[in-house]
Each structure stands twice: as structure tokens, then as C-alpha cells.
Amino acid sequence: MNEVLQFLGPVLAAMLTAATPLLFAALGELVVEKAGVLNLGVEGMMLVGAVCGFMVAVNTGSSTLGFGAAMLAGMVTAALFGLLTLGLLANQVATGLALTLFGVGLSALMGQGYVGRPVADVPELRIPGLSDLPVIGQALFGQDALVYLGLAMVPAVHWFLFSSRAGLVLRAVGENHAAAHALGYKVLRIRFLAVLFGGAMAGIAGAYLSLDYTPMWAENMTAGRGWIALALVVFATWKPVRVLAGAWLFGGVTIAQLHIQGHGFAVPAQLLSMLPYLATVLVLVAISRDVARIRLNAPACLGKVFHPDA
Amino acid sequence: MNRRTLGKALLGVAGAVVALAVGTGGAAAQEKLKVGFVYVGPISDHGYSFQHDQGRLELEKALGDKVTTTYVENVPEGADAERVIEQLAAQGHKLIFTTSFGFMNPTLKVAQRHPDVKFEHATGYKRAANVATYSARFYEGRTVVGQIVGKMTKSNIIGYVASFPIPEVVSGINALTLALREVNPKAEVRIVWVNSWYDPPKEAEAAKALIDQGADVIVQHTDSPAPIQAAEERGLWAVGQSSDMTRFGPKAHLTAIVDDWGGYYIQRTKMVLDGTWKSEDTWGGFKDKMLYLAPFNPAIPADVVAMADKTKADIMSGARHSFTGPIKDQSGKVVIPAGQKATDEQILKMDYFVEGVVGRLPK
Numbered sequence: 001m002n003e004v005l006q007f008l009g010p011v012l013a014a015m016l017t018a019a020t021p022l023l024f025a026a027l028g029e030l031v032v033e034k035a036g037v038l039n040l041g042v043e044g045m046m047l048v049g050a051v052c053g054f055m056v057a058v059n060t061g062s063s064t065l066g067f068g069a070a071m072l073a074g075m076v077t078a079a080l081f082g083l084l085t086l087g088l089l090a091n092q093v094a095t096g097l098a099l100t101l102f103g104v105g106l107s108a109l110m111g112q113g114y115v116g117r118p119v120a121d122v123p124e125l126r127i128p129g130l131s132d133l134p135v136i137g138q139a140l141f142g143q144d145a146l147v148y149l150g151l152a153m154v155p156a157v158h159w160f161l162f163s164s165r166a167g168l169v170l171r172a173v174g175e176n177h178a179a180a181h182a183l184g185y186k187v188l189r190i191r192f193l194a195v196l197f198g199g200a201m202a203g204i205a206g207a208y209l210s211l212d213y214t215p216m217w218a219e220n221m222t223a224g225r226g227w228i229a230l231a232l233v234v235f236a237t238w239k240p241v242r243v244l245a246g247a248w249l250f251g252g253v254t255i256a257q258l259h260i261q262g263h264g265f266a267v268p269a270q271l272l273s274m275l276p277y278l279a280t281v282l283v284l285v286a287i288s289r290d291v292a293r294i295r296l297n298a299p300a301c302l303g304k305v306f307h308p309d310a
Numbered sequence: 311m312n313r314r315t316l317g318k319a320l321l322g323v324a325g326a327v328v329a330l331a332v333g334t335g336g337a338a339a340q341e342k343l344k345v346g347f348v349y350v351g352p353i354s355d356h357g358y359s360f361q362h363d364q365g366r367l368e369l370e371k372a373l374g375d376k377v378t379t380t381y382v383e384n385v386p387e388g389a390d391a392e393r394v395i396e397q398l399a400a401q402g403h404k405l406i407f408t409t410s411f412g413f414m415n416p417t418l419k420v421a422q423r424h425p426d427v428k429f430e431h432a433t434g435y436k437r438a439a440n441v442a443t444y445s446a447r448f449y450e451g452r453t454v455v456g457q458i459v460g461k462m463t464k465s466n467i468i469g470y471v472a473s474f475p476i477p478e479v480v481s482g483i484n485a486l487t488l489a490l491r492e493v494n495p496k497a498e499v500r501i502v503w504v505n506s507w508y509d510p511p512k513e514a515e516a517a518k519a520l521i522d523q524g525a526d527v528i529v530q531h532t533d534s535p536a537p538i539q540a541a542e543e544r545g546l547w548a549v550g551q552s553s554d555m556t557r558f559g560p561k562a563h564l565t566a567i568v569d570d571w572g573g574y575y576i577q578r579t580k581m582v583l584d585g586t587w588k589s590e591d592t593w594g595g596f597k598d599k600m601l602y603l604a605p606f607n608p609a610i611p612a613d614v615v616a617m618a619d620k621t622k623a624d625i626m627s628g629a630r631h632s633f634t635g636p637i638k639d640q641s642g643k644v645v646i647p648a649g650q651k652a653t654d655e656q657i658l659k660m661d662y663f664v665e666g667v668v669g670r671l672p673k
Contacts, residue, residue, distance in 0.1 A: 010518075
């Protein structure tokens, strides 16, 4: 029993950190999609955020400034997407894909002189006494600030979407943009703000990887996490609390497979590496069977172009 | 102008451009030998590809008046590699170094189509009339490292972040484990495969998982410094791979097994220049200066340093071999009998773990 607890504690702690970048990116995208915009460029925005955050942190020595820069960079990239899809009515799917490809290239170019340079780590918050509790001590009370911020964003986004007036308007825009427009709401402005929020969150997610998770910049270091975040939004049927559950599941499987290997269980490593993706696909299949539930939560105007004069 | 004539005109222009390009290419080739390098990672990985590029720079420095060099970095192993190698050959490179195991088959394919181009493939085992192979005896470094970590560990658990279960990596794990158990029979090695040469977040996760399982020394056979950072953060020890990674973990970094390709690249290029190049296999160790150990961490006690230096000297003089029997595999079966040394062939085909390694080898 003691051994199981010893195994569980570190796995839980590592799971929370592995889930954090997914959580930020997915919550941002959830708000964007609730406003009726499908931005497939999460991966690109994360990478641009990661490299900008890293560059600023290296040059200023402050990881706080780094995260600020990453947010801004994510927002600038997202603004580009907003300009193209909302302003110039470009196809959202194609523009989002282009944004990802653009972000991969741009971040590699910008980060050329920064690959392999060390940066100071973000210190972990330790709460004396509580952090030393068995099993849950480190997981709950020994993480860095961003992990807690990520967790706090879940109720915040939930409250905003489902209890605030602004959130109601945002959802209305996502459900029926024509009706919202008829009521006098600025559909495009609201969507643009949602896209900016998504960009800022993706930027933080990227900077979490380059400043905290592995304090270094490497080309393409997000390694597909932006796509996982996109899948998580559908997985969660557009509900913030379920995004958290999905991020934990994914983070948990990723970490557990490494621990299983270290313990020397006779399971092929390749199979274990596949597990997180397999889990995502399985859950997607499982929830997709229930058409009604997806229809109920999916924003009705998701991905549809809106033109105020039409 | 209708479409057809436009097309013809364009073709004509294209033809002229090609002729011009070939013309200048030919003239340049007479003056200088074009040498191409294909790297699996970015040259700024500060690991494996970085060291190959250091070798290229040494070559330019030594023979800059006779050669020009080109490199392509971040080339994925597989179909894309063939395209890149083909392109280098088509651009008139007469000597091409492909520096990763996974480039083996693409290199051979391209070599067949370009019999006049000489290829050098690192860490592989397939050769042809115009394809030579070269590698360093990385395992010699692992023997010395095994002794050091055996003395430094308190928990008797060594964490090993490994890339792919190929003989080069497996023989490294075994060499380290044998030396480790020689100085510390209670110690064991735990392996996590990350199935990548370069994936910093995953390498960090793997290192942290091993640390959480009690490892107090992290050894890696992947190329990024992420595992060193993980060990530094937890106040533990780590050993770098391919290049000196001290600045990523000044306290944690015990030493690193550093690859040194410059001498080989200069020697082989000279052979092409004076026409004595032939396809052969080069497998050099400490003695041939193809690898060395990064400066030791001052925290390593003097007696351990003395032991490591002696082991290295013995390997260089031939008094010691990394795989000297009796060697038993995990099931207890004797694979190298007492008094015998593993042959190069046995090392190059190693597909078992020795006693002391936790975890099975993926087949």
C-alpha cells in the first residue's frame, strides 16, 4: 500500500504540470468557439508565445515579463487570424491551418539564436507543512504559480460564460449571430475580443512550456499539444470543467506511461507512447455517439462566416 | 502571344538558366570540393548535431581553400531524408556525410543513383562501393561514466533516458551497467524510452519520472539538455550526452561523453582530394580521439576521478575492454564467457540487457 502511495504522489504532481499547457490552450479555444469562431491555429499561437516569452525572459531575466510578452505575442498572432477571418471573411478552417504552419516557421526563425540557451526556472511555491503531506502534498501545494492560475481559470471561464451578462452575449453571438446582430450587439467586435483572449491563453500555454516545464527553447517544442487542446474542447463538449477533466486524463496517461516504463513492466514502450492519443480518440468516439449532447453544446454558428450587411 | 508560345519561351529561358547553373557548378567543382552534411537535429541542439557541425567547421578551417561545405539540419529520418540527400548529390556535392542511424537506407538508395559521389554514413552498418560508415565507440565513454555514477549514487538507482532500442543505445546501457555493478554491486539502472532523439518536454518528463522513482543520477542517450535541467532542479546528478552541457546544470553535470568528429572529417576529405578514398568502416574510441569526456564536476571526489582516469587510460592502451566476460544477460544466461571479450560484431548486434538493468528490451 505504501509503495502504491509513493508511486501515486509524484504521478499526480507531474500530471498536474503536464495538464497545465493543455488547460490554458483549451480554455482559450473554448471561449473562441463559444463565440462561434473555429481557430485551428492554436499550435502556431502556442509556438509564437513560447518563443517570444523565452526571448523576453532571457533578455530581461524576468519570467513574469516573459509570460506577459507571450500573452501579447499570442494576441498579435490571433489578431492576424481575426483580421483575416472576421474582417476579410476568409475561410476559418484554412486560415487556422495556415496560422499553425506560419507559427511553426515564424517561431523557428525568431528563435534561431535562442536554441539551447538556458533561462532561470520559475520557482515553485511551497507552502510549509501542506507541501509535505503524503500523496497529495506535492500535487496540491508544491506547484508553480501557473499551475494554480490554470486551475483558477476553470471556474473563472465557467462563471464568465454561464453567469455573467457578457458571457451570455458571447454565447448568443456563437449560437445565432444574425439574431444577436439584430439585437444590436457588435458581433464582429465580440468575436474579435474572444479570438484575442484565445491567443493570449495559447501564448501563456506556450510560454509555460518554454519557461517552466522545460526552461529552454527548441523548435516545434509544443509537439502537437495545440492539436490535443483543440480535441479537448470537443471532448469536453464545450464545458470548462470537462476541459479540466480531459486535460488531467491526457496529462495523467502521458506521465503514467513513463512511470510504468521506469518500473520495468513488460509493456512495449511504443504502445505506451500511443496511449494518450488512443485515449483521446476513444473518448471522442464515445461522446460522439450521443449526437444530441454534442448538438446541445456545440455553438450553432461555429465556423460560419458573418457579414453584418448580409 | 498565345499560351503555347509563351510556354515554349519559358522553357527556353529555363533551359538557359539550367545550362548556366550547370556551367558555373562545373567550374566551381573543379576549384573546390563540395562537401555536404545532413543532420537529424538543429545544429543549435547543443548535443549530437551541434558536435557534427563543430566537425564541419573544423574541416572548413583546415581545408577551407580546397572545399566548400553545406549542411541541412533538422532532417527527419525516413522518406524526407532521401529527398534531402538526393538534392545534395544533384547539386554537385561529391562527398556527403549523413550523420544519423535512420539515414542508412536513404543514403544507400541515393548512393546507387550517384556512383560518382562518395557517401559517409554515421553509426550504421550497411556499406557499398561508394558508401563508407563511421562511428565512435560511445560505449567506452559509458564504461568510465558507469564507474563514476556507481560511486556518486546514494539511492543505488540510476535513471537512464533512452531514445530508441537500437544496438548503439543498448550497448551503451550495458557498458554503463557493467561498470556500475563492478564498483557498486547493489546499484541498478532503470530505463525510460522516449522514442525520439530530440523532444525536450518528453525527455524532461522521463527524467522527472525516473527521479520520482528514486533515481539520484540521470544518464541520457537523447540529445537535448532537458534531462540535465530536471536533475539540476531537484538537486541531483546528471551526465551529458554528445557535448558538454555544463551550463544547463552547473551543479548537476558530472561530466559528458563528447563526440569529436573534426579529425575524421578532415582525414576523409583529404582522402577524397588526393584520390585515396575507399569505402570502409571506421569505429574509433578514446584512442582515436573520436570521443572524450567533458571536464569533471569538482564535486566528484579525487579517488573517483583517479579511478575514472585510470579506466580511460586502460581502455586507450587496450588493457581494458568494456565488454569482458563473464557477462550474463537479464535471465542469467552467460552471453560472453569468462576471459573473452565481445567482438565488434557482437557489440554492433547487441540485443539483450545485462544483469542490473530493470525493464525489458522492446523487441
